[in-house]
Amino acid sequence: MLCKAANRVINRNEPTFLEETCSRILSFCNSNSLKQGISVHSPVIKLGLHHHLYLNNNLLSLYAKCFGVNKARHFFDEMPHKDVVSWTGILSAYVKNGNHDTALRVFDSMLISGESPNEFTLSSVLRSCSSMGEFDYGTCIQGYVIKEGFDQNPVIISGLIDFYSKSGLVTEASNLFITKGNHDTVTWTMMISSCVLAQRWVQALQLYVDMVKAGVAPNEFTFVKLLGACSVHGLNYGKLVHAHILLKGVKLNVVLKTALVNMYSRFRNMEDAIKVSNSTPEYDIMLWTALISGFAQNSMFRKAASAFRAMGVSGIIPNNYMFSSILNISSLMLSLALGQQVHSRVVVTGLEGDVSVGNALINMYLKCSDNVEDALRVFRGISLPNVISWTSLIAGFAEHGLQLDIFHLFMEMREAGVEPNSFTVSSIIRSFGAAKLLPQTLMLHGHVVKTSLYEDIAVQNALVDFYAESGMLNDAWQIVDMMNRRDAITYTTLASRMNQMGHHELALHIITDMKNDDIKIDEFSTASFLSASADLGTIMTGKQLHCHSVKSGLCKWFSVLNGLVNLYGKCGCIHDAQRAFGEIGMPDNFSWNGLISGLTSNGYIPSALSTFDDMKLSGVKPDAITFLSILSACSIGKLTDLGLEHFQSMRVIYNIEPQLDHYVHLVDILGQGGRLEEAMEVIQTMPFTANTSIYKTLLRACKAHRNIPLAEHTAKQGLELDPSDPAFYILLTNLYQDAGRHDLAERTLTVMKEKQLRKNTSHSRTEIRDKVHVFVAGERSHPRTNEIYEQIEFFEAEFKKHGYLFQGIGHSYYHSEKLAVVFGLLNTPSKATIYVIKNSSICRDCHDFMKFVTQLIDREIIVREGNRLHSFRKGECSCRG
DNA sequence: TTAGGGTTAG
Numbered sequence: 001m002l003c004k005a006a007n008r009v010i011n012r013n014e015p016t017f018l019e020e021t022c023s024r025i026l027s028f029c030n031s032n033s034l035k036q037g038i039s040v041h042s043p044v045i046k047l048g049l050h051h052h053l054y055l056n057n058n059l060l061s062l063y064a065k066c067f068g069v070n071k072a073r074h075f076f077d078e079m080p081h082k083d084v085v086s087w088t089g090i091l092s093a094y095v096k097n098g099n100h101d102t103a104l105r106v107f108d109s110m111l112i113s114g115e116s117p118n119e120f121t122l123s124s125v126l127r128s129c130s131s132m133g134e135f136d137y138g139t140c141i142q143g144y145v146i147k148e149g150f151d152q153n154p155v156i157i158s159g160l161i162d163f164y165s166k167s168g169l170v171t172e173a174s175n176l177f178i179t180k181g182n183h184d185t186v187t188w189t190m191m192i193s194s195c196v197l198a199q200r201w202v203q204a205l206q207l208y209v210d211m212v213k214a215g216v217a218p219n220e221f222t223f224v225k226l227l228g229a230c231s232v233h234g235l236n237y238g239k240l241v242h243a244h245i246l247l248k249g250v251k252l253n254v255v256l257k258t259a260l261v262n263m264y265s266r267f268r269n270m271e272d273a274i275k276v277s278n279s280t281p282e283y284d285i286m287l288w289t290a291l292i293s294g295f296a297q298n299s300m301f302r303k304a305a306s307a308f309r310a311m312g313v314s315g316i317i318p319n320n321y322m323f324s325s326i327l328n329i330s331s332l333m334l335s336l337a338l339g340q341q342v343h344s345r346v347v348v349t350g351l352e353g354d355v356s357v358g359n360a361l362i363n364m365y366l367k368c369s370d371n372v373e374d375a376l377r378v379f380r381g382i383s384l385p386n387v388i389s390w391t392s393l394i395a396g397f398a399e400h401g402l403q404l405d406i407f408h409l410f411m412e413m414r415e416a417g418v419e420p421n422s423f424t425v426s427s428i429i430r431s432f433g434a435a436k437l438l439p440q441t442l443m444l445h446g447h448v449v450k451t452s453l454y455e456d457i458a459v460q461n462a463l464v465d466f467y468a469e470s471g472m473l474n475d476a477w478q479i480v481d482m483m484n485r486r487d488a489i490t491y492t493t494l495a496s497r498m499n500q501m502g503h504h505e506l507a508l509h510i511i512t513d514m515k516n517d518d519i520k521i522d523e524f525s526t527a528s529f530l531s532a533s534a535d536l537g538t539i540m541t542g543k544q545l546h547c548h549s550v551k552s553g554l555c556k557w558f559s560v561l562n563g564l565v566n567l568y569g570k571c572g573c574i575h576d577a578q579r580a581f582g583e584i585g586m587p588d589n590f591s592w593n594g595l596i597s598g599l600t601s602n603g604y605i606p607s608a609l610s611t612f613d614d615m616k617l618s619g620v621k622p623d624a625i626t627f628l629s630i631l632s633a634c635s636i637g638k639l640t641d642l643g644l645e646h647f648q649s650m651r652v653i654y655n656i657e658p659q660l661d662h663y664v665h666l667v668d669i670l671g672q673g674g675r676l677e678e679a680m681e682v683i684q685t686m687p688f689t690a691n692t693s694i695y696k697t698l699l700r701a702c703k704a705h706r707n708i709p710l711a712e713h714t715a716k717q718g719l720e721l722d723p724s725d726p727a728f729y730i731l732l733t734n735l736y737q738d739a740g741r742h743d744l745a746e747r748t749l750t751v752m753k754e755k756q757l758r759k760n761t762s763h764s765r766t767e768i769r770d771k772v773h774v775f776v777a778g779e780r781s782h783p784r785t786n787e788i789y790e791q792i793e794f795f796e797a798e799f800k801k802h803g804y805l806f807q808g809i810g811h812s813y814y815h816s817e818k819l820a821v822v823f824g825l826l827n828t829p830s831k832a833t834i835y836v837i838k839n840s841s842i843c844r845d846c847h848d849f850m851k852f853v854t855q856l857i858d859r860e861i862i863v864r865e866g867n868r869l870h871s872f873r874k875g876e877c878s879c880r881g
Numbered sequence: 882t883t884a885g886g887g888t889t890a891g
Contacts, residue, residue: 057882086882088882088883089882091882092883119882119883120882121882121883123883124882124883126883127883154883155882156883158884159884161884162884185884186883186884187883189885190884193885219884219885220885223885224885225884225885227886228885228886254886256886257886259885259886261887285887288887289886289887290886290887319887319888320888320889321887321888322888323888324889325887325889327889328889355889356889357889358889359889359890360888360890362890363889363890386889387890388890389889389890390890391890391891392889392890394890395891396890423890423891424891427890427891429891430891458891461891462891
């Protein structure tokens with residue numbers, strides 16, 4: 001329609017009318033439709049109207065927008081007449097292009113030419129000042145503004161707010177805003193933008209409320225900034241802003257759509273992100289990039305790939321941003337093939353030298369390829385590697401275990417004049433920590449303390465992690481106390497390191513620290529806390545975490561769901577474990593391992609084995625951990641041949657090299673099956689040095705099969721490794737008693753006592769009614785319960801000495817019809833507790849048993865019978881109601 | 882002719 005209008009005008013052939021109207025049409029096109037502007041510009045050029053100043057100014061703007069700043073500059077230089085609008089037009093084109101140096105030179109030329117700047121010129125110049133760090137120049141401009149009486153002008157105020165906030169002086173920007181009145185939409189938006197930049201999220205949203213109250217209409221620019229402020233306020237704020245956009249009738253242009261897509265993908269709501277992008281047909285490369293990286297952030301790699309194809313079909317050529325995104329997806333998918341494919345397209349497009357694409361390539365090769373040379377080749381191809389290039393290389397080298405090269409890279413980087421930032425330093429600290437390079441890290445810490453990097457939370461978190469990992473918890477806490485801001489990473493780091501050290505109670509205490517610091521418990525910290533609860537057996541805390549996860553929507557995370565499977569599996573609530581597993585859409589190997597291990601440790605051997613088959617059928621490859629559970633299941637189920645078959649399959653079918661723990665299980669399987677000589681042969685021929693655990697396993701088997709000579713030999717070998725381990729004496733004693741050799745049993749116990757060896761009071765724990773109970777009995781099957789099992793052996797010996805028939809104590813009796821008791825020592829010194837788990841009432845046997853146990857451990861024991869508690873002390877029982 | 886969106890390193 002515009003073309004038709006232009007042609008109608010052209011046909012009238014009235015020069016003045018023609019010039020003004022064409023100028024207006026171009027102006028309209030500049031603001032509304034660049035495409036139509038392009039189609040109008042050729043007839044205008046043909047008419048030879050370009051001596052007309054206004055028309056040329058409009059054309060200049062059109063060229064800058066459509067053909068780039070260089071074409072625009074050429075046109076500008078050819079213009080026969082120039083006014084302030086022409087100068088400002090080319091100046092702002094340079095500013096928008098990020099070419100601030102040239103912009104300031106154009107400003108100088110303009111002043112020399114005698115042309116006076118207007119508010120728009122000054123506003124653009126201010127932008128260049130803040131971008132180039134020319135603070136003094138900017139304040140000179142402000143002086144000029146005051147002198148010329150521009151200081152009430154909203155365009156100038158907007159420019160100054162922008163200048164101050166980008167110079168890091170948001171309070172000055174805010175004062176400027178408050179002292180001047182009569183703000184227009186741009187000024188309000190600028191102030192909101194300043195707050196977002198300074199991360200004053202609440203103030204940004206408050207400004208929007210004030211703006212609406214003041215009767216100033218927000219536009220698409222305002223909403224783009226507001227969406228940025230939603231990043232910390234959560235999805236609901238984002239939705240509220242979206243609702244306001246619709247309510248105010250603001251047009252969803254492609255920029256606003258991009259901001260909305262970003263907001264929704266940040267909150268993992270890709271459904272709405274897609275809905276927004278499809279709500280209008282307008283798409284550009286930035287919207288595609290936002291959408292595709294949104295898919296990547298949410299691990300929707302197939303969708304990302306099909307979006308990339310759809311973009312290609314629509315005729316949009318990928319640029320450096322897009323290639324970086326796609327390469328990032330290849331890294332996340334660990335797909336070297338995809339990465340290489342993209343690399344070849346990068347070469348074809350001529351973007352190989354682009355530093356951001358190069359960085360993404362370095363990262364991709366370091367993540368996907370075993371050969372660091374691939375990444376190095378790309379690195380050498382970048383003419384000016386930036387801090388990201390160096391950091392990617394350093395972090396990747398760390399992943400490849402090349403810690404010693406990292407130091408050289410770090411020095412080389414500094415020689416090249418590239419300053420390390422918080423990413424670089426934190427990567428190095430983490431890699432040094434992993435490689436246990438204590439002196440090097442202490443040196444780096446000493447260096448960092450003197451720089452501003454020490455204020456950075458990522459660097460601080462890396463140091464916290466380093467000290468915690470090195471077991472220096474006090475040093476770690478010292479840094480935590482010194483930090484002026486802590487985040488979820490700080491605490492998750494601490495919790496997981498404490499879990500690794502076995503300090504699970506300390507790990508759980510971090511929940512309180514996070515609450516005190518007002519930090520949200522996220523999916524990562526929840527996983528750590530669930531793991532602590534599982535290992536402590538604190539089912540109530542675990543259930544509270546479960547409730548919290550449901551309420552706060554964390555239950556869609558693998559880490560949380562897998563943590564729940566593990567928790568319930570370890571706490572004996574196998575049905576809850578199965579329910580949690582059922583909620584995982586696509587279980588990964590952690591999910592399967594958690595379920596299989598839960599089933600195994602609770603004695604559901606056939607279910608564990610069939611679950612293993614399901615795992616394989618689902619296409620998830622079993623790993624070393626899976627086989628630990630499966631081998632354990634076979635030994636508990638006395639499935640010797642099947643166990644051997646599975647052990648063989650590890651190497652032959654799954655290419656998994658069995659580790660020492662697997663050999664321990666193999667010895668157990670053979671031992672349980674009575675094939676003691678073969679078990680001994682395994683210990684002698686396996687590619688690992690034997691540990692005490694494997695000898696104890698064999699000794700236990702010898703005891704079960706009453707093979708005294710082999711047992712004595714095994715105990716001897718075990719005691720050579722650790723002469724202070726009482727387990728060998730206790731196991732031997734029990735074997736001698738079983739075999740009726742009470743003389744030998746007595747003698748063994750005497751030797752043990754002479755050596756002043758005492759049974760370790762090793763514990764397992766569980767939580768009943770808000771209290772953690774320390775158990776000294778547990779099931780045999782779990783790898784961690786070896787010590788607990790030894791404890792049982794001790795009690796077994798004691799029980800037998802007093803004529804009790806020992807039936808076993810622990811979790812493994814949950815589902816049996818036998819007397820099911822778990823007995824534990826409360827973690828206060830004066831009390832112990834026994835719980836009747838399965839039986840609904842306490843039978844006489846149980847009473848007697850309790851009385852005996854109290855004599856043995858000389859503590860008060862409480863037994864729960866339904867809701868009634870019985871207290872046993874010194875062999876007496878009293879009901880506690 | 883002033884303000885807005887996308888990538889890559891922990």
